[in-house]
Structure formats: structure tokens, C-alpha cells
Amino acid sequence: MGREAHSNEGGGRREGESRHVPVMLQRCLDLLAPALEGPDAVVVDCTLGLGGHSEALLARFPDVRLVALDRDKEALRLSGERLAPHGERATLVHAVYDELPEVLHRLGIARVRGVLFDLGVSSMQLDEADRGFAYAQDAPLDMRMDQTAGVSAAEVLNTYPPGELVRILRAYGEEKQAKRIVSAIVREREKEPFSNSARLVELIRDALPQAAKRTGGNPAKRTFQALRIEVNGELSVLERAIPAAVKALDVGGRIAVLSYHSLEDRLVKQVFAAGAAITAPPGLPVVPERYQPRLKLLTRGAELPTEEEIAENRRAAPARLRGAQRIREDVE
Numbered sequence: 001m002g003r004e005a006h007s008n009e010g011g012g013r014r015e016g017e018s019r020h021v022p023v024m025l026q027r028c029l030d031l032l033a034p035a036l037e038g039p040d041a042v043v044v045d046c047t048l049g050l051g052g053h054s055e056a057l058l059a060r061f062p063d064v065r066l067v068a069l070d071r072d073k074e075a076l077r078l079s080g081e082r083l084a085p086h087g088e089r090a091t092l093v094h095a096v097y098d099e100l101p102e103v104l105h106r107l108g109i110a111r112v113r114g115v116l117f118d119l120g121v122s123s124m125q126l127d128e129a130d131r132g133f134a135y136a137q138d139a140p141l142d143m144r145m146d147q148t149a150g151v152s153a154a155e156v157l158n159t160y161p162p163g164e165l166v167r168i169l170r171a172y173g174e175e176k177q178a179k180r181i182v183s184a185i186v187r188e189r190e191k192e193p194f195s196n197s198a199r200l201v202e203l204i205r206d207a208l209p210q211a212a213k214r215t216g217g218n219p220a221k222r223t224f225q226a227l228r229i230e231v232n233g234e235l236s237v238l239e240r241a242i243p244a245a246v247k248a249l250d251v252g253g254r255i256a257v258l259s260y261h262s263l264e265d266r267l268v269k270q271v272f273a274a275g276a277a278i279t280a281p282p283g284l285p286v287v288p289e290r291y292q293p294r295l296k297l298l299t300r301g302a303e304l305p306t307e308e309e310i311a312e313n314r315r316a317a318p319a320r321l322r323g324a325q326r327i328r329e330d331v332e
Helices: 025-036 052-060 073-089 097-107 123-127 153-159 162-173 178-191 197-207 221-232 234-248 262-275 307-312
Strands: 042-045 065-070 090-094 112-118 249-259 295-297 320-326
Touching: 025 052, 025 112, 025 249, 025 320, 042 052, 052 065, 052 073, 052 112, 065 073, 065 097, 073 090, 097 112, 097 234, 112 234, 153 162, 153 178, 153 221, 162 178, 162 221, 178 197, 197 221, 221 234, 234 249, 234 262, 249 262, 262 295, 262 320
Parallel strands: 042 065, 042 112, 065 090, 112 249
Antiparallel strands: 249 320, 295 320
């Protein structure tokens, strides 16, 4: 869920443009492969985007059935065209990924063999000006991944109490200058409500001390990330989605998660670490099965993209990949 200038695919494209390779594609496929090579395997792409990972999964594993989720109807339309040659092997669903249990229940699928998350903003959303995700171009301050639901970034800026805005910028953007930025926002919104991104970018530049502008790229980056996470409920959705995905895995099934900032990666790490831990009280001579780990970690910490990949696709730079395998059932 969060990727500031990062994407499921390397760059924006319209229909008919060349297709860029998704971030860490080969490594994701290799991580999931041992679970997907048998017959009748179901794999879930929880973040369909423009369909790059889904297309590669269908191509590499010819017997697999794909269920793909996205909250963005335009992404579903475009990826539907892309995946059409695979026919009934691909089921595309308009849903947020914490709705995975309900989606599988509706489809009559009890367990799956693989789950993939590529979190954050797809290149289509970043590169289409009218979506308002990107701070590099002027656009309406929308930022909703599903434009049919929820409040926009402009509504957040114009209506949230100052203390709540400070909390959001600190928690979701890790913005050290949150108070200074919010003071300027509150002052300006009383004169005229916010509607477009350029005004917000300019306000942030003016509000920050010189030293803060010299580091870390565009000074608006952290604020835009924080607003996007708030508008889309990204971290609360992810908190529900990762445990639900683990629970949906068959024994032997695998999950791979690409995240793009420390808040997401920390959350994924915590869920995986808890699943891979022995939960027995200390000192038991034999650990009963209900205390045994349910997950085996497949990555040592978080794996990073190669320098070559970052050189080809700057949006891959912040990517962090973690994988885990379900090794036993939950025992009550």
C-alpha cells in the first residue's frame, strides 16, 4: 500500500504502450514457484494493478488458476484486456485486499497455494494526472484508489482538525516538520479550501526550513504519502489483509509481499515473525503442536532489488520483499 513514486510496473502507460516489467518479478515468481507447480493450484494476486505480475504467473504456471483483486475499476478494465487470452483461468474481482476471505468464500475456494501483494500506487495511478497522487504535476487532490468511494485528499486537508493532520503526517509520512506544515495548511485553508496539488506542494516548500529542503528528494513526498495512506486506509487494510492471506494458505502454500516504505514492511515483518515463532511458555520439555510455528520464513530479512533493476526502473528502489510458507494448520 504505499509506494511513493513506486509502482507495480515500471512506468505509466496507456493502452497499446510497451509494457514494463513489474518490480522484482523473477524473484517473486521463484519464491512462489514450489507451491504452484502442482495441479489445481489457486494463486491470488491481491494487487492486480496493470496485470504484470498476474500475466507472468499465468504464463509461468500453465495449470494455475488466478484470482486477482483491485479496488481501482480502471485497473481492472485494462488488466482484463491484458489477461483476456488466458480465458477462464483468470478471475478478476473489484475488491480491497482485506476482503480476500469474502472473495474466496463467494468463489467457493477453501484454500489457496499462493498469495502475492505488490503494495501501493500503480504506475497508472501515479502517471494519470487527474488522479492527484503525484506531487510532480498539478492535479486535483483526489488520491482515492477507488474513485467511487471514500473521502478525497482535498477533503482530508480541508476538514480534519489540526491535531489529526499532524498525527497523520508523523505516523504515515514520518514527517519531522509535521507541525510546521499543518500550521501553514490550516492558515491557508481558511482563506481558500485546497483543491489542487500544486498549491499544496508550494505551501510545503515555503513552510519548511532550508535544511529540511536539502535532503530526501521532493519536500512534498512525505506529506503526499501520508495523505494517500489516510485516504485509502492503507495501513489498517494491510493490518487485516496479511493475517487473512496467511490464514487462506494451504499447508505448503506460500506468500510473497513487496512493500515500499518502512511502515508497511514493519507490519509484514511482524505478522510473519509472529507466525514463525514458537509460542509455548518457556521451559516445556516438549513443545505441543499448538505452540509450534505456523510459518517458515523464506527470506532473510527483507530482500532488496538489484542495482541493475534500480538502474532500469527507479520506482523499484524502495522495494522490500518478504516471503513465508505455511507449514502447519492452526491448532486451537
